[in-house]
Amino acid sequence: MADLSSFFAPHSVAVIGASRTPGKIGYAIVDNIIKSGFAGTIVPINPREQEILGHRCYSRITEAPGPIDMAVISVPAAKAVDAVEDCARAGVKNLVIITAGFKEVGKEGLALEKQIVAICRENNITMLGPNCVGMMDTHTPLNASFAVNFPRRGDIAFISQSGAMLVAILDWSQYTGLGFSKVISLGNKAYLTESHFIDAVAADPNTRVVLCYIEDVTDGKHFLEVARRASRKKPVIILKSGTSQAGAQAASSHTGALAGSDLAYDTAFRQTGIIRAGTMAELFDLAIAFSKQPVPRGKRVAVVTNAGGPGIVTTDRIENQGLEMARFAKETVDFLRQNLPAESNIYNPVDVLGDANVDRYQIALQKTLTDPHVDSAVVLVCPTAVTDASSIARVIIDEHRKVPEKPVFAAYMGGESLAAGAKKLNDAGIPCYTFPETAIDAIKGMSHYRQILQRPASAGEPRPDNLYPDTVKQIFQKARQDNRVVLLGSEAVQVMQAYGIPCAPTELATTSDHAVELAEKMGYPLVMKIASPKILHKTDVGGVKIGLRDAVEVKKAFAEIMENVTRLLPNTEIYGIEIQKMMPRGTEIIIGMIKDVQFGPLIACGLGGIYVNLLKDVSFRLADGLTRAEIEEMLSETKAYTLLRGYRGEKPADIKTIVDMIARTACLVSDFGEISEIDINPVFAYPTGARALDVKITIA
Template sequence: MAGLDFLFAPSSVAVIGASRHAGKVGYSVFRNIISSNFPGKVYPINPSADEILGHKAYKSILDVNDNIDLAIVTVPAELVLQVAEECGQKRVKGMVVISAGFKESGRRGAELERILVEKSRKYNFRILGPNCLGFIDTFTPINASFASGSPLRGNIGFASQSGAILTGVLEWSLEEGIGFSKVISLGNKSDLNEADTIEALASDSHTKVILLYLEGVEDGVRFFEVARKASRMKPIVVLKSGVSSAGARAASSHTGALAGSDKAYSTAFNQIGILRAHNIEELFNYGITFSLQNIPKINAVAIITNAGGPGIIATDKCEEEGLPLARFEPETIEKLRSNLPKEASIYNPVDILGDAQEDRYRFALETVLSDSNVGHVLIILTPQAMTRPQKIAEAIVEVSGRHREKAVVASFIGGESVREASKTLMSNNLPCFDFPERGVKAIAGLVKFAEFMRREPDLEIPVFQVDKNKVNEIFTNVYKDNRVVLLGDEAAAVARAYGIPTPEVKLARSLEEAVEIAESIGYPLVMKVASPHIIHKTDIGGVIMNLENKDEVSEAYYTILSNVLRYFPSSQIYGILVQQMVPQGKEIIIGMTRDLTWGPMVGVGLGGIYVNLFEDVSFKISPFSRKEAFDMLSKTKAYRLLKGMRGEKPSDIDSVIDVILRVSQLSRDFRIINEMDINPLFAYEKGCSALDVKITLEKGK
């Protein structure tokens, strides 16, 4: 964490804009710092004050006769650039700019922010913010924020792009008794961003789990690298808002349409090993559970309940989350049968009946936790007239303490009658939720992280021998022609330059040329219109197959032109593609869309006419290993098709994976490629062939 020590463990802090007036941000920040028992020196900076809260005030940071590690800035936006200049002259290591009025406020504010960042680079200091709440470190300790209170000390590191969410969470955490190691308000992320935060929290010995609320990622490539490394050290849970399908609707290719911006975030998070929360409650359910529990080696879940209904609900939720219910050993079943009332259910879920007291809970939990098939236990309590929640909580604490290698999560359903018992569990490192679904979801988080940690990281990225010069030549000619969409023969040539097999295809600009090409390639043939404006050629009669002689070629030539003129009279036609006809294979789609945040995202799935029908496409962010490419393919229905169904021989899966990896390499080598589709790729028992290749380049190159 040494890289951000100036922020979290400064030896001296100046509060520029510190105020004597309660209700001002500068007052709250300064008061919070001195009230948090910060061990370093604190200097209030205010040209109109001599003393603030018992501390001598200075007119400028330059007047302080001491080194300053960190400046907290609360002055109006129009004064921040002058303050930054003075901080640079003072050689501060960092600035926390709480002031608003920067890029979030419009063009003028964005220009102020740009100049602010320039000054930070000129003087070599870092910036948190602007437009942020500040930060809190409970171990230094320092509360350099204008939050209304200080959180309890704990092991959750939390960074938020929203200051409002952060303040709400802090107030809630005090009521719930949840502690934090560090709390960081990211603000506009002009300099320090979520990647810096993850890097710092990953190396922080006081932080066990990292939670993030994000509206976007500033630098996807760096975030990917940093978070992938950090996720091997501790759990990362992200709540990402701003979900939008606008990007998907705008994309012109099949792969682009299926890979909207939210899909890109989910793909990146899955690949990195980040657990994605879908609401604030879920974010902190995961956070609480990771902060209190260890990660069991066994995934299977046992449920103990004193009421049938909640047990059934928990069972249903386990199935929904893909959690296996533990199959008890015979000894466990016999022990439960011999010691529980005959009306009890001794199988999983174990129903110990509504009159269960602490002894019955103690026995059932001890028995189930002793079963080698059990990794997690969800223990449910509903308060009946005879139930003693506090005594039962104490029994759960006692038993679970003997089985630290397994996870115990509780759901005490009710209000006032279970409140103290719930607090007892939480204070003894046992997560307790008000409803069983929340408990199951929390266990699912533990299991997902455990599965990720069990996967051997494979970071070997294949690199193929390819002909980059050929691709450069093709792209240059396309731009010279004022196009961004490659014609079919051009796209096929790019594919072949990267070792992707395609049928022979040539462009005919006249009937005579079409016949000549047909005779040279040989029959049977397929003919297609060559136009960058027509994406779905088959729909308008722009493709004719199974041509066996030159007479059929002539007829097809005029038929295609006639169909195109009928449906797209204003489209530009470059000619007719004459392509070798190849045997039918299993139809696959392999494509790439370039996401603005994450870069090239490669997808594979069922191809041909099934693309939009089944939307069976799995994605990975490039680059990825051969093992990851196989993992991507194996998650699709296409994989089952390739393995062979109902006695069919399997297709050449290795050749399909080769194409996936070659498309991935092409997308990295040429960043001007916006989208690429191979649809269909015919997969055979041996080898494969890319029948139709579409490539769209970036505009204006």
């Protein structure tokens, strides 16, 4: 973890490119630092000025009295390298480079950016940017940016790759009253990245929830390490725009075809405990919820409403989001029956009726919130002639204070007549929305985070035994010597066997006599397949024969396969014909891997066979740190799992062996980064054991 303590709380800040002209970026930065209430030393740097906004100005940072903890650079890109070199000479350890004109504009800018990074690395300088808005810490306090607004002090950290998004949110927060602990504009992420800042703010005592807007991840492996660690400390919520490159290339395997463009990020976020927001609204709705309310202990939600229709809508949303309608204890039901009108619904949702006054809300809330079967509550208020929105808000606040460990949300479903009550709730830390779906979605996000916290921490699992990487190296070396990137089927089976993955016996025959010899050794029946890395779909060219039962059939099949292939593909290199022991049918599944550009190998499993791409019953996980518990969870997400457990009287398959095969595949692709794709389809799963039949491996 990078130590960013002096970055967020410097004792002195220099502004290189400071200006005394309003409207200039250099002026705005100095002005913002002053107005933020920064208590340290402010050092403007400008060779043409003596003083800026009441602070003595220096020609160069090397002339200023030190030490200087941070320098904010706002000079043209062509002069930025000299400015960074001056900072290195002056012993500055933290830089914020506002200046644009680097890699975002082309080769020349990229060259300048690389020079700056090299200077920073050589002199142990941390650097934010370039091409960024800056950074803010409301608790230091410090506003080292050119943003118009300095946010209220709060406990939400916001990290944004988009400067425009950041300044828009800051402006919006002034209107809504939302407070932040830290705000970071990442810019080009040339040195410090989203991972460094997620790590830092997750350890920050002033931060309760971490928000990010990102368009990509700079270092996938570092991100995974940080995300796993950070998500156990604080909820980390990310809005990711754009797509990864997993599956963007034309993939030759089933696994590649199944991998969606944004799959790798979805998988990485889920596996590391990141909560993914789908929209900006959801990002900040969740931020408010986590900032203001405790995480619920479970999924059981109570609803109190003065209108039946909204209560039904809320109930539907609860069930659709995988939450549960709380079932009240008998004592709660009896109390509500005795104290609410006979027409009221005393079960969940509790309908206090349209003519409800504040007393009915209090009766309903005081009992439902203390019910042991309730984990969270949503209060719905629709405007009627007798609705006193402010008084109801006071009751909600008072009753929540009695049970502070249970989150409470409100939906004031109206406009001006409910505005004062809604404001009272928000000011008291009870999120109040216009519609109930937003409240339920927030509870869903918080409930999901509770599940993340309840996951056992991965301490690393022992590697499977009987792994022989040297054998795999030799096979890959032979393929490279032949200028091949696709292994022959027999070679792929040897790779599987070297890592303890059971396969149907497969051998390569170069002549018909050799084929008979191998067949007699294996035993019948057999399958024969053409062996050529250029032929992906062997059946299309008459390159497969099945059910062969004696030497005569083997010789005949060998001749027919060779004739079919040479006639249709006369110039294709053929290595021979593979002889494979024909296995009894089992439950067909697929195990595969495709390489993501950011996060590395993605392991897939699901329903296999000829309909794999049609049904797309598959689940993915990152190979990095994959545990057996995660593999079992991955399997359980597929329809194939229902078949594996035994369907309509069928015996259950050996799921333990399937899990072991996936774990060994994850080890294989982790050990050999040159593997770009693996496709094992089908795998026949039996009540005892399993066998891989068709294996394709592509290497870089």
